[in-house]
Amino acid sequence: MTTTVQMLTSEPIGTISPRLYGHFAEHLGRCCYDGLWLGHGLGVEGFHPAVLHALQKLPVPMLRWPGGCYADHYHWRDGIGDRDARPRRLGMSCGLQVEDDNGLGTHEFLALCRLLGAEPYLAGNVGSGTPRELCDWVE
Numbered sequence: 001m002t003t004t005v006q007m008l009t010s011e012p013i014g015t016i017s018p019r020l021y022g023h024f025a026e027h028l029g030r031c032c033y034d035g036l037w038l039g040h041g042l043g044v045e046g047f048h049p050a051v052l053h054a055l056q057k058l059p060v061p062m063l064r065w066p067g068g069c070y071a072d073h074y075h076w077r078d079g080i081g082d083r084d085a086r087p088r089r090l091g092m093s094c095g096l097q098v099e100d101d102n103g104l105g106t107h108e109f110l111a112l113c114r115l116l117g118a119e120p121y122l123a124g125n126v127g128s129g130t131p132r133e134l135c136d137w138v139e
Contacts, residue, residue: 022062022121023055025109027070027093027100036112037104040083045111046103055116064121065109069094072127076137079105106137 025032036051043049066074070093078087079102086102106122113120124134 018059018061019119021059022064023058023060023118024064024067024121024123025112026067027074027091027098028067028096032066032104033098033100037108039103045115046108047112047115052112052115060116060118062121063109063113063116063118064123066123067093068123070098071123071125072129074100074125075129075133076106076122076125077133078102080107 025036027033029035034048036047038046038048040046044052070091073092078089078100080086083103086105088099088101090097091100092098109122110120112118122137124137126134
C-alpha cells in the first residue's frame with residue numbers, strides 16, 4: 001500500500017485572529033503608573049509620549065486592562081468621575097501591593113485604546129467583585 005501526501009503551499013489554510021496578538025497593561029511595578037500613565041494634563045492625554053509612540057509603531061489589536069491578578073481587587077467605580085475625588089487604594093498584583101490613585105481609570109484606558117487603534121478588553125473583577133458590578137461596568 002502506498003500513501004501520497006499533496007501539499008498546496010499557495011493555498012490559505014485559515015485566518016489567524018488578530019486578537020491572538022493582543023497586549024495587556026498590568027499594574028505591576030511601573031507599567032501603568034509612571035510607565036504608560038503620567039497623569040492628567042501631562043504627556044499626550046496623560047500618557048507617556050515615548051511609550052505611546054512605541055506602542056503606536058506596534059500592531060496592538062487588543063489591549064487588556066486592568067491586568068490579570070490586579071483585576072481581582074480592582075473596583076471600576078473607583079476610577080471614574082471627578083479625578084480629585086477618586087479614592088487611593090492599595091491594589092494587589094501577584095502578591096505585591098501597589099498604590100493606586102485611580103488616575104488611570106476606565107475613561108483613560110478607553111482613550112489609550114483609541115490612540116492605539118486597539119480593541120479594549122476589560123478584565124473583570126472575579127475575585128472580590130460581584131457579577132452585578134461587572135454587569136454595571138459593561139453597561
